[in-house]
Amino acid sequence: xxxxxxxxxxxxxxxxxxxxxxxxxxxxxxxxxxxxxxxxxxxxxxxxxxxxxxxxxxxxxxxxxxxxxxxxxxxxxxxxxxxxxxxxxxxxxxxxxxxxxxxxxxxxxxxxxxxxxxxxxxxxxxxxxxxxxxxxxxxxxxxxxxxxxxxxxxxxxxxxxxxxxxxxxxxxxxxxxxxxxxxxxxxxxxxxxxxxxxxxxxxxxxxxxxxxxxxxxxxxxxxxxxxxxxxxxxxxxxxxxxxxxxxxxxxxxxxxxxxxxxxxxxxxxxxxxxxxxxxxxxxxxxxxxxxxxxxxxxxxxxxxxxxxxxxxxxxxxxxxxxxxxxxxxxxxxxxxxxxxxxxxxxxxxxxxxxxxxxxxxxxxxxxxxxxxxxxxxxxxxxxxxxxxxxxxxxxxxxxxxxxxxxxxxxxxxxxxxxxxxxxxxxxxxxxxxxxxxxxxxxxxxxxxxxxxxxxxxxxxxxxxxxxxxxxxxxxxxxxxxxxxxxxxxxxx
Amino acid sequence: xxxxxxxxxxxxxxxxxxxxxxxxxxxxxxxxxxxxxxxxxxxxxxxxxxxxxxxxxxxxxxxxxxxxxxxxxxxxxxxxxxxxxxxxxxxxxx
Numbered sequence: 001x002x003x004x005x006x007x008x009x010x011x012x013x014x015x016x017x018x019x020x021x022x023x024x025x026x027x028x029x030x031x032x033x034x035x036x037x038x039x040x041x042x043x044x045x046x047x048x049x050x051x052x053x054x055x056x057x058x059x060x061x062x063x064x065x066x067x068x069x070x071x072x073x074x075x076x077x078x079x080x081x082x083x084x085x086x087x088x089x090x091x092x093x094x095x096x097x098x099x100x101x102x103x104x105x106x107x108x109x110x111x112x113x114x115x116x117x118x119x120x121x122x123x124x125x126x127x128x129x130x131x132x133x134x135x136x137x138x139x140x141x142x143x144x145x146x147x148x149x150x151x152x153x154x155x156x157x158x159x160x161x162x163x164x165x166x167x168x169x170x171x172x173x174x175x176x177x178x179x180x181x182x183x184x185x186x187x188x189x190x191x192x193x194x195x196x197x198x199x200x201x202x203x204x205x206x207x208x209x210x211x212x213x214x215x216x217x218x219x220x221x222x223x224x225x226x227x228x229x230x231x232x233x234x235x236x237x238x239x240x241x242x243x244x245x246x247x248x249x250x251x252x253x254x255x256x257x258x259x260x261x262x263x264x265x266x267x268x269x270x271x272x273x274x275x276x277x278x279x280x281x282x283x284x285x286x287x288x289x290x291x292x293x294x295x296x297x298x299x300x301x302x303x304x305x306x307x308x309x310x311x312x313x314x315x316x317x318x319x320x321x322x323x324x325x326x327x328x329x330x331x332x333x334x335x336x337x338x339x340x341x342x343x344x345x346x347x348x349x350x351x352x353x354x355x356x357x358x359x360x361x362x363x364x365x366x367x368x369x370x371x372x373x374x375x376x377x378x379x380x381x382x383x384x385x386x387x388x389x390x391x392x393x394x395x396x397x398x399x400x401x402x403x404x405x406x407x408x409x410x411x412x413x414x415x416x417x418x419x420x421x422x423x424x425x426x427x428x429x430x431x432x433x434x435x436x437x438x439x440x441x442x443x444x445x446x447x448x449x450x451x452x453x454x455x456x457x458x459x460x461x462x463x464x465x466x467x468x469x470x471x472x473x474x475x476x477x478x479x480x481x482x483x484x485x486x487x488x489x490x491x492x
Numbered sequence: 493x494x495x496x497x498x499x500x501x502x503x504x505x506x507x508x509x510x511x512x513x514x515x516x517x518x519x520x521x522x523x524x525x526x527x528x529x530x531x532x533x534x535x536x537x538x539x540x541x542x543x544x545x546x547x548x549x550x551x552x553x554x555x556x557x558x559x560x561x562x563x564x565x566x567x568x569x570x571x572x573x574x575x576x577x578x579x580x581x582x583x584x585x586x
Contacts, residue, residue, distance in 0.1 A: 032556050039559030048577040049567045053559075057567065068553040090544045097507055099581040112544075146578065147585055154585070155578035158567070283505055293549040 018214045018252070020245050021222060022180050023134075023172035024237075026187060027165050028197050029141065029205040030073045035162035036140050037064030037107065037292075042164065044203050048157040056140075056162035058103030063291050066091075070164040071114070071295065073196040074138045075305045077166050078115025080190050080312060081133045086112050087297045091138075091289040096282060099156050100142040110286040113137030114166075120190070121314060124182035131183050132171030141165050160204075166196075172211065172222060177241035184208060184234045189313045192338050201233055208237050212244045214252065223248075224258040228272060230265045240265040244272055316341060324348065330358035333366070339376045347383035352390050360390050364404045368411045380414025381407075388417050396477045397427065427475070432484075435468070435476055439484040442467045453489050461485055494522040 035042050038055035054062035071089070078085050092110035118133035141163035146155040168187070174180045188199050188206060199206045208231060213223035228244055231237040243265075248258055263272035311319070317335045320326040324345075326334065335341050340361070347357055365386070369376065389410070393403040398421060409420045421427055442464055443450055452460035461482065468481045499518045503510050510518065561567075564577055573580040 034556050034558050039554070039557060040561045041558050047564065049564045049579070051561050052567045053561050057562075065552060065554040067556050069556040071553070095505070097505075099579075099584055145584065147583060148575075151575060151580075152583055153573075153575065153580050154583050155575055155580055157578055285505070288544040290545070293545050293547055293552050295551050 017216060018249055019217045019219070020175055020177075020241075021172045021213045021215060021225075022174035022177075022241060023211040023225075024170045024174070024180060024183065025209045025211070026168040026170075026184070027141075027207040027209075028077070028168065028191060028199070030070055030164040030166060031195075031197050031205075032067055032069045032073065032164055034067055036067050036070050036138070036164035037162055040162065043159075044205075046159060048155075049159060051159045052161065056102075057158060064107065066292060066295070067164065070138060072305060073164070073194075074114040074136065074166050075297070075302060076194050076196055076309060077168065077191065078118065078136050079302075079306050079309060080194055081115065081118040081120055081136060081168065081187075083115035083118030083133055083136060085115050085297065085302050087299070087302070088112055088294060089114055089297065090294040091292045092286045093289050094139075094284045094286055096284060098142070099154060100145050100161070102143065102158060102161060106140060106142065107289055107292070108139035108167075108286075109137035120170075120183065120187060122179070122183050122186045124179050129173075129179070131173045131179075134169040134171050136166055136168045139165050139167060172213075177238040177245070180210065180241055181234055181238045184237060186313075188234075189336065189338075193310055193312050193316075195310070208234075210237060210241055210244075212241055212248070213258070214245060214248045224260050226258065226260065226272075227262045228265055229262060229275070232267065236265060236267055239270060240272060243270065247272065313338075325354050326358060327355075330362055333362045334358070337375065343376050343383050343386075347387050350384060350387045352387045353394070356390055356394065357387075360386065360407075364407050365411075368408060372411070379411050381411050385410055385417060392417065392421075396479060397421070399474060399476075399478065401474055432480070435472075435480055435484055438468050438471050438476075439464075439481060439488055442471070443485070443488055450489055453485070461489075494519050494526065498522070 030036075030042075032042055034040060035051075035056055038053050040051045040053050040056055043051060055064055075085055090109070090112050091107050093105040094108045094110070095105045097104055113135045115136040116134070118136075119130045120133060121128050122131050123129075141160050143156050143158040143161040146157070148155055170183065174183060191197055191206075192199050197205050201207070210228040210231070211225045212228060213225040215221065215223040226244060226248070228237075228240045231240050244263065251258060262275040264275050265271075266273055313335045317328075317331045320331040320334065320341075321328055334344050344357065344361055347361075348354060365381075369379075372378075386407075389403055389406055392398050393400055398406065402421075402424075405424070406417060406420050409415065409424075410417060446464060446467070449460050449463055453464070464485050465478050465481050468485075469476055469478060496515055496519060499510070499515050499522065503515075503518075568574040568577070568579065571579045
C-alpha cells in the first residue's frame with residue numbers, strides 16, 4: 001500500500017461481515033499549579049523554555065520529587081472511573097530517545113499504576129453501556145516539537161516537559177465510531193466535574209489515541225490493530241475511526257493483511273497517513289524508577305478522597321430529576337456542562353419556577369451561547385440577572401419577546417436589566433384604559449372573528465390578541481389583552 | 493543466549509557506538525549476568541514481594557508550590573544550538 005489512502009463513499013458499518021473493535025487511550029493534563037516532579041509552573045502558552053529547571057530538563061545530578069496533589073488527582077480520576085486504587089504505587093522508566101524527552105526516558109507507571117479495572121457507564125445508541133477501564137496511570141508529559149522547514153531543523157520547547165498526565169486506557173469495548181465518541185464525551189464530562197483538568201483539546205490538555213481493528217462477526221480473537229493519533233477534536237476521532245475502519249475493511253476484502261502501525265490523522269485531507277519517524281522500533285525496557293521511592297496508600301486515605309469527590313454528572317442528573325423536579329429531557333441538557341449546571345442550580349436557589357428556568361436556559365440562553373460559540377463562563381450574565389429577567393417576564397413587566405431581546409443585550413454587555421428596559425422602552429404596557437380602547441377597535445374591525453370566538457374557537461381569540469399586540473408594537477401585555485377580549489366579547 | 497547481534501541491538505537502543513572488541517566483552521559480561529540471574533531464579537521466592545527500590549523509604553512528596561525556574565537564557569546556555577528561544581536539533585520527521 002502507498003502512503004495515503006483515499007476514502008470511498010460507502011458505509012462499511014452496514015457491512016454485516018465485520019465487527020469494529022476500538023480501544024481508546026486518553027491523556028489528560030492535570031491542572032496542578034506545578035509540574036509532576038519539580039516546582040516549575042504548569043502553564044500553557046508562555047514563552048518557550050521559560051518554565052524549565054534542572055529536574056524537568058533532566059540535567060545530571062537533579063532528582064525528581066513527586067507532587068502530592070498529582071497522586072491525589074490520579075486517585076480521584078481512578079475512583080470516578082470505578083477503578084480499584086492500588087495501595088502500592090511506584091514509578092517506572094520508559095526508555096526511548098526522542099528530542100522531546102530530555103532525559104532519554106519518560107517517568108511513567110508500568111506494573112503498579114495508580115488505578116485499574118474500572119468502568120464508565122455511557123449512554124450510547126439509546127441505552128447504557130459499560131465501557132471497561134483497563135487502567136489509569138500517572139506519567140510526565142514530553143516537550144513540544146516544532147518542525148521548521150525554513151531552517152530545516154526541529155525546534156524544542158521544554159515548558160510542557162514534566163506536565164502531570166493521567167493516561168486512561170479503555171478496554172477494547174467500543175464497536176463503532178459513535179460509541180467511541182459517546183465514551184469520550186461522557187469521560188470528558190466526568191473529568192470536568194472532578195475539576196482536575198481544563199480538558200481543553202485545543203490546548204492539548206486532553207488528547208486521544210484510538211486503537212482500531214476489525215474482525216469477522218462472531219470471532220473472539222482481536223484482529224491486527226492500528227493506532228490512530230493526531231486527532232484534535234472528538235469529531236475528528238470519529239471521522240478518523242470511520243476512515244480507518246473503511247480502509248481496513250477494504251484491505252481485508254481484497255485479501256491483504258493489516259500492518260500494525262501508527263497512523264496520523266490528517267484533518268484537512270480527511271485521511272490517515274502512516275507516521276514516518278526516524279525513531280526505531282520501540283523497545284522501552286521498563287524498569288523501576290530508581291530516583292523515586294515507592295508510595296503506599298492506606299484504605300483510609302483512599303476513602304477520604306472518595307468522600308471528597310464531587311457529585312458526578314450521572315448522579316447529578318438523577319438528583320435534578322428526583323429532587324428538583326427537572327424533566328429528564330431538560331436535565332440531560334443541563335448536566336452536559338458543569339458550569340451550566342452550576343449556573344442552573346444557583347439560579348434556582350434564588351427563587352424562580354423550575355420549568356420556566358429550564359425553558360430559558362435550554363432555549364434562549366443556549367441559543368445565545370451557540371450563536372456566539374462561547375461558554376457560560378465567558379459571559380457577563382449572572383444567575384441573579386437571569387432570575388431577575390425571568391421574573392420580570394412572569395410578572396408582566398416585559399413581554400416574552402422583549403425578554404429575549406434583553407437577554408441578548410445582557411449577554412453582550414453585562415449591563416443592568418433595569419437600564420436596558422428603560423433605554424429601549426421595553427416596558428410592557430399594562431395601561432388598561434389604553435388597552436381597552438385598542439381592543440374595542442379590533443373587535444369592531446373583525447366581526448367575523450368575534451363570532452368565531454363566541455362559538456368557542458380558541459384560535460380565533462389568539463388572532464385578535466395578535467392584532468392588538470401589533471397595534472401596540474409588541475409592548476402590550478398579552479395576558480391583559482386576552483382578558484379584555486374575553487370580557488368584551490362575552491359582555492356584548 | 494547473548495549474541496553479538498543482541499549487544500549491537502542494545503547498543504543502538506542506547507545510542508552507543510561500540511567496536512568489535514568491546515562487543516565481544518559485552519557478550520561475555522551480559523552472559524555472566526544472565527547466568528547469575530538464572531541461578532537466582534532457582535530460589536523459591538513465593539510470598540516474597542519484588543524489590544522496587546533499594547532504600548527503605550516511601551512516600552516522599554513535595555507540596556504543589558511553585559519554585560523559580562531557569563531563565564530562557566540560562567536554559568539555552570548549554571544547548572549545542574538554539575533558535576528563537578528554542579533548542580535546535582536535527583529534523584526528526586521528514
